[in-house]
Amino acid sequence: MEEQRPILQMTDIHKQFPGVKALSNVQFRLFPGEVHALMGENGAGKSTLIKVLTGVYANDQGTVELEGRTISLQSPQNAVELGISTVYQEVNLCPNLSVAENIFIGREPRRYGRILWKEINRRASQLLKERLQLQIDVTKPLHSYSVAIQQLIAIARALDVSAKVLILDEPTSSLDQNEVKQLFQIMNQLKNEGLAILFVTHFLDQVYEMSDRITILRNGEFVGEYLAKDLPRIDLVSKMIGKELHMLEDIPKTTEGRIGMDEVLIQATALGRQGVIAPFSLQIGKGEVVGLAGLLGSGRTELARLFFGADRTDQGELKLGDVGGTVQSPKQAINQGIAFCSENRKTEGIIENLTIRENIILALQANRGLFRTIPRKKQDEIAEEYIKKLNIKPSNPEHLVKNLSGGNQQKVILARWLIMQPKLLILDEPTRGIDVGTKAEIQKLVISLSREQQMSFLFISSELEEVVRVSDRIAILRDRKKIQEMNGQEISQHNVLQAIAGGNSTHG
Amino acid sequence: MLKKQYLPIIVTVALFMVMFVAGAFRYTGFFSLQVLLNLLIDNAFLLIVAIGMTFVIISGGIDLSVGSMIALTTMVSASLIQNVGWSPWVVIPLVLMIGATFGCAMGALIHYFNIQPFIVTLAGMFLARGLCYVISINTITINNTFYMSMAQTKIHLPGGNFISISVLIALVAVAIGIYVAHYTRFGRNVYALGGSEQSAVLMGLPVARTKILVYTLSGFCSALSGVVFTFYMLSGYGLHANGLELDAIAAVVIGGTLLTGGVGYIAGTFFGVMIQGVIQTIISFEGTLSSWWTKIVIGLLLFSFIVFQRIFTTRRSSRRG
Amino acid sequence: MARLMKHHLFWPLTMLAGLLLFNLCYSPDFFSIQIRNGHLYGSLIDILNFGAPLIVVAIGMTLVIATKGVDLSVGSIVAITGALACMTLSKSSDQNGFAVVLLAIVISLVLAIVLGLWNGLLVSLGGIQPIIATLILMVAGRGIAQLITSGQIITVSSPRYNYIGAGSLLGLPFSVFIVLAIFITALLLTRKSALGLFIESVGTNSEASRLAGIRSRAILISVYAFCGICAGIAGLILSSNVSSADGNNAGLWVELDAILAVVIGGTSMNGGRFYLSGTLIGALIIQTLTTTIYMIGVPPEITLVVKAFVVLVVCLIQSEAFRKKIFERRKYRKYSDKAEVTRHA
Structure with a gap:
């Protein structure tokens, strides 16, 4: 040839x-x-x-x-x-x-x-x-x-x-x-x-x-x-x-000294959606960071959307702790303490025409309803606090969000959900298209929130290194199926990579 | 050979027949060829304007300027003939050209500056209506012999029935409309544009030309309709054909054309116009019912057809997605 | 100065000022206000009085447009409410009775809300495009109005009812106070509750809003209902001003003027940010324009031509494609033909 x-x-x-x-x-x-x-x-x-x-x-x-x-x-x-x-x-x-x-x-x-x-x-x-x-x-x-x-x-x-x-x-x-x-x-x-x-x-x-x-x-x-x-x-x-x-270095992971992680926060049982993702079971503990690894199109985002009620599920169930509530819509998910940062910042994240402040308080306000408005002073405080905390630039809260760089837009959306103090925060490619410094900041934030505030995470990233670094447990997806889970010691870039690539089976 | 995509038009034709037969049973003298022909005589101008509108709506747009364009045509014709004394042979081609140019300009604005058709044709509507009053705020009556003869000539059909010259013009327009929509590349490009503009671009179809031509065609049709309207009214007046754009849109929708574009038939529009005519005729035969019932019934029909279309298209998209 | 020019009210206010300035030069007594029988009279007062229905409709329309929608049926709702109110009055034995007038007002406004809800349901639950959904009521509404009035122009003799549109309070037309009340209500509703934020959010990006937990359907329905009630109030003002109801002509083309007022006021047809004060000024511009044209002796119908150009200019400015073309052209010129630029400058 x-x-x-x-x-x-x-x-x-x-x-x-x-x-x-x-x-x-x-x-x-x-x-x-x-x-x-x-x-x-x-x-x-x-x-x-x-x-x-x-x-x-x-x-x-x-x-x-x-x-x-x-x-x-x-x-x-x-x-x-x-x-x-x-x-x-x-x-x-x-x-x-x-x-x-x-x-x-x-x-x-x-x-x-x-x-x-x-x-x-x-x-x-x-x-x-x-x-x-x-x-x-x-x-x-x-x-x-x-x-x-x-x-x-x-x-x-x-x-x-x-x-x-x-x-x-x-x-x-x-x-x-x-x-x-x-x-x-x-x-x-x-x-x-x-x-x-x-x-x-x-x-x-x-x-x-x-x-x-x-x-x-x-x-x-x-x-x-x-x-x-x-x-x-x-x-x-x-x-x-x-x-x-x-060349992949293997740093053994330990979950030593982590409290409360055995307590189940949310449990998906045979959850699925026809033609989108095959039924899967996944549980997330309190304060646990669960990584989703897999190539683009492997069903990571689809899985996450079901957790948030962004798409309707047509099989299986989702149980929150002992309550046993279900999630049918984003609104319900938010009420149950679930938050979701979409991978599509422009179309599913920011509201372009609004200011940084408005974007930050949006979900909190939606959760409080029409009439229990957040006083303007409080809004400014919240906005300023998070602008400082997440180092959002420009720091003027009245700046229109559409004029921000991708990384700063991402931080604004993060701030939107962090002020809700969610029990579970779903991050879909939170560091895509973002400079190295900001990337490290976001990773650090995830780790510290999970350790200090017992916040649980579902963390999706195409970057192996990142998933391995932040996750306590990793679920591997391939061809729209959850195929494997990895815990503690098993987690390494080497193992994850091998799992993603799959065995020598010819056709799944 | 009964295909599902013809369902809307079949509903329209059936509705027309049911209405006509119902009228025939209820009123004496209703079931005659002449009543049917009168529908054409009284609605010839609406038919012509609705053909242009059908193309615009199939392409995914809308044209609100048609009623005003008719008024402007009557006004320009009347003033040139009565006040300036030009020959109808000059005036008629001129007004047709004005209509086409007007439409072309609107199409260019819509395409090149990416402004919503609704807004551009709204401006066109204001402009054309306003220009009428620039010419004159009064009615100009026409007593030109050519126009008089066009208005009064009856074309006799066997059996003692007759139609007017305007009906002939309208029927020819319908025939040409059907041919253009079905048998020419321009017509098919209009359908493609309404189906998916992005796909039309990727398939290499001349999107810009088609879009502009569609509005040009609609402008031309409204001017032609204006000429026929002048024959019908024998006058030019700024308030002529007030709100006619709504009748035209209603006729198109009742005729089975999807307001979201891509699907529709000129023949359906023909029956949409006839249904409006039948409603008016029934109401006038009834005697006790008043004219406003026409609007209510048309509104109800619009509602049912739009809901019908909505169900039709959701089922389609759910199958796709 | 640059910041001033960027303010959303700069261009509308400049337009209004320009119009008023023209009037000042053309006929100085345009600004004269006289006091007769304790009422104020003058062109400016007329503008406020005759402009009232348009302003009210435009306020409702602003919110609808902010959600990326449009409501074509407001003209019909104006006609229907006027007709219903007048019909209720004319059917009663005592047309001036307080209870009867109140009843007439309440019934008409309830109907206006119902009609607004109808539009809102078609748009939000039915998922029908706003232009199409509201077209239904635009067509049928005129018929309904005539049905109520039996095709007649119903005149009523009820000083109490007449007060709404023609009475005066503290020397000013009473309708001015209605406008103020609605304007302030709308401002409070949208800016003191979270409604304004949610409307702008849904209008900018409905999917992102849904994912942030906003119930966009409920927002849409309430916005159309509000627009309905605004149109209803405008209908009452109009019909009470002339003490009659004309199902055919009341509120004719008011939807177009209202849309125009909103757009002039700086709210984009693409949804998102909305400016109630801009709309107020936009509506005043339109009314002043009408009055001006009337005053300089040109047939009032020619206002339409001017409006056409205003619509075009405003839309061209809002059109991204247009701005881009102009901008590119400038840039192109700078590089390719410096001589020409200097000559023109």
Whole structure:
């Protein structure tokens, strides 16, 4: 395979955003008739690279060659015209149009300007049948089919636009097992027909099942390109996370001298939500920090959201101490003393148009109701206290929160929940995109609150080191399942890494 | 061949037939072809304006300026013909162009500055209505022979029935509307735009052009409707067609078009207009019922259709998600 | 100065001042206020008096717009409440009886709240877009108003009722006091309770608000109910001012003027921060504009043209895309064509 010429070659790609180096010196090549997985954790630059390749962003430096000729990608349309097609996880077709029309819109066969519907329907049926073995009624609107079928239809459109390169961006995330199997069959067939496929996924099993070659990015940099068969799972994960297995120091953890941790604060029994996370059981003790480790998309956030009632559970139960209360909505969760910092600060955390002070007191005020208002003086005191305590900058409480840096916004949300003095604080990626200093501050805060105030934590982070440092116990998730728990002595970056990567089972 | 996506339009057609048959049973002289044709004669202008509105709503927008645009058209036509003495052959193309330009400008504002269609067309509504009064605050009566003949000519049909020239114009407009919506790329792009603007962009469809053209088309339709309205009223007046945008929106919704965009049929709008006409006719036949019942019944219909649509779309999205 | 210009009331106040200044130059007696029979008379008083219903409606509309919504049905609610009040009065034997007038007011306001709740339920529980949800009542409401009045213009002769919209207290029109009362109530409700904070929070980001434990549905419903009652009060003022109810024309287009007043006052149609005092000034600007145009002898209908341009300018300023385009253009010019810049400067 090595002698073959790559159909697509990206060389020394650089992309700079204001203040952030998103890609530097990234190489990527794709051969016809292979599936190439692009791997990396959050912020690794995967999506930026794909956006460069699909013409959404222009690269600052470097060249993109297609079939040996240097191309410059102006727009998504331009990329499609050149033969680079993308199928996204969120299907980017029009749900209201018929299947056939979705395949042909913008390039409908016409005679004297009149669209030939019969021709469209005939060609669509034929295309789906011949290339994807799909026999469906193409005159029905797209939304009457499942996401899996919609994805296949998107692939059909891409193929018919004469794709040379097909990018599948997390296509399996919303599919069930059988649907994944069907998609893989089609991918294999297309591969054998000579199509070059770029495959992005978070599921390690799927990477090894499908891909011939793997490129790994980390922090916007190129880590390496490997043949899948030559790269053991554990190496893949350690390269993604940036830790070599043998280099991981193992500091034994002790829970000595911790009081009250045996007292159960909250207990989830067979809690789950169809298609989102498989039923799991997890208990959190008083003053205990439970870490959730797993790759992006492994179900960490989904698990946490069920604890907070942000999504409805459809199986199992959640019991708080001896009360046995349930959590149906965020409001109820807050009443029971549970708080949640979402990983999406902008969309689920801060209220942009409000000031730092207002953002800080928001949850407390919501909990007190409309009329038991917090006096303005008290608000100022609280705000100032926490601005000082968490070192929020700027320190003016009347500053609009939208003008703050990410780290300071995170601290504002932390302050919002800390003033509630919750029994359980759920932190989803609290240190993502935050400078090193602030990161350490937040970690220290978690540890000291759990020791001194008996506050319990559910701590989610993609950074192995961080989870290991702060957690008393770690639950490992893989492919939307809780697979293991680690306690005290067991907890080490080495062990966690191995658990995340999983054994040699071929398909979960 | 009865497909689920045609359900809303089937409901509309069935509703129209039920109403018409109910009227026929209840009132003597109701069940005649001429009553049916009168529905067309009295609502020709509404039909034309509703076609443009259908396109706008399918694209996911709204156009509040149509009623005012009709008034402006009657006013410009009347003043040019009566006060300046221009020929109708110059005046009619001119007002049609004014309407299209007006719509085009609104579409450009909506697209390029990303302002809500509601607000932009609201400004358009104020502007067009205000410009009427800049021309004159009084009614200008038209006694031009061409307009008179257009107003009075009856096209006789076999069986002693007749229609007006305006009906012919409206029916041609409906036919063209159906063709454009179903058989041209522009029409299909409008549907795609209403279904998902983001997808339309990613699929490489000309979103900017389509959006602006949709409002241009709506402006053109309101101007054409204004011309027909001038034939109907034989005058120009700033208060003409006051609140007509609501009737047009109601007709479109009752015709089965989703107010959230993406789904709708010109043929449905045709029946939406006819239902409004039938309600008026029934109320006038009833005698004891007063005209305001029209508004209440239309409001109720709007409510049921919107709730119906809401259930229809939630079920759809729950299946997707 | 820069800080002054950034204050949210700066532009509305400047506009109002500009309008008043124009009037001062055009006809100096615009500002003259005379005392006749212990009542104050003059253009300024007229503006306050005729502007009262608009201000009241706009106050309710402000809160709705702050939640990222809009209420198109206020005009219809104005007509319905006026009609119901007048109908109740005209049906009774003693139109001026205190109990009857009180009953008329209470019944109409209760109906106004019910109509507001209806809108709120459609928006919050039904999940229907506000424009669409309130369109229903906008269309049907006129019919309901005419149904109540049987299509007639109902006139009542009840000095007590007439006092609401045409009476005067301490020399000022009584409606001015109603406006003040509602304005202060709204201010207290939103700023002394947490309602204002919750409205701004829900209007800015409803999902984040839900996760912070705010019951956004209840907030939405109460905001539409409040808007309904404001429209109801405006309906009472309007109908009592002329001692009659006209189901067809009362409150016609008031929803559009109210939206305009809110937007001029600095509250964005995208929801979030709201400014009740800005709305107050916005409504006064509109009323002053109407009065001014009337005074300089131009047909009052031409106000519409001016309004159209005001809407456009305000929306363009609020449009991020527009600001970006202007900004980029400037930057572009600075680099590419310095000569031109200096020449123009």
